Amino acid sequence: MQDGVQLSSVGTFERKCPEAALRESEERFRTLVQFSFDVYWETDAQHRFIRQEFSEAIPAPPVSEIGKTRWEVPYLEPDAEGWRKHRETLDAHLPFRDFELARPTPDGGRRYVSSSGLPIFDETGRFMGYRGVGRHITERRRAEQALREMQAELTHANRAAAMGQVTASVTHELSQPMTAVLCNAEAALNWLGSQSPNVEQARRALASIVADARRGGEIIGWIRSLIKRAPARKEGVDVNGAILDVITIARSELLRHRVLLQTDLASDLPLVDGYRVQLQQVVLNLILNAIEAMNSLDARERELWISTAADGSNGVVVAVRDNGPGFDAAMVDRLFEPFYTTKAGGIGMGLSICQSIIEAHGGRLWAGANQPRGAVFRFNLRRE
Structure with a gap:
């Protein structure tokens, strides 16, 4: 009888153990879910x-x-x-x-x-x-959206600041086609108003007016795209052409600071997939940074080089070199950090924004020392 009681107790214990273990496991599981x-x-x-x-x-x-x-x-x-x-x-x-x-x-x-x-x-x-x-993850997504909006605002502000620095260039570039339009219009009126109208000369003058008006429209369109908030559509970008447009806009700034510009643009480069205006913003920023870096030099020594080349993956590499004072090797890793700046009045967002733009295009932006002195900034882009 005593043995039977003992066996019965053991059997009950054995039945309860799995049930208790199951409840304990379920409780651990619920705790994990609650906290994780x-x-x-x-x-x-x-x-x-x-x-x-x-x-x-x-x-x-x-x-x-x-x-x-x-x-x-x-x-x-x-x-x-x-x-x-x-x-x-x-x-x-x-x-x-x-x-x-x-x-x-x-x-x-x-x-x-x-x-x-x-x-x-x-x-x-x-x-x-x-x-x-x-x-x-609603709060996380809201925070990400707020960060994207803030980055867009900073990018827009950076573009506007860059355009503020090249206002003289913009005025100069627009005045040229406008002056040419006026001169050709007066010439056409004279050719047609004479006793023996010269229709062929008038036609040539009118054709020049059309060409100059288109050039002025292109300049205005480029400026509008650069400063508006929304990016243009993605397209196949001719990197050399995009760079030449930026040089045209920055020409007066280069002349004002007496900077000698040299270009070495490789031929037969593939088109790259991207936003033309954003890539032009990067080039414009690098040009303006180089001009500012060389302000301490004698005017006869200020030189800027812009080059393009095909890279090993059939993409494109762009390099902007100056012969300014350069930077300490220890600074290289911090140059692209947000709010890090070596300029007295800088906010430290220009290079950070440039890096974000290039990375969004699947490329990389990096800096190094130019020889025999100065700095070089390079970025690569993928082909279309």
């Missing part, structure tokens, strides 16, 4: 939600989506192509990580979620569904 994720979810073999558990830290937990697939719940992002790629992953029963989507909120806003999942198979290898977790 905002939601734990499970789906069946048809990708319908069969379980959702939300963290208590969420101020207003979303409405349950049990019985629906992820794409059957109203969404704002991603687009059709994003969903197609995600469903290909699911149909292939592959794990996925940080799939981001946006749901509409009752107040007309967006709720962003990042979801990760692992496929589950039974002992025979049959696909059973997914288990996964999700995080609400």
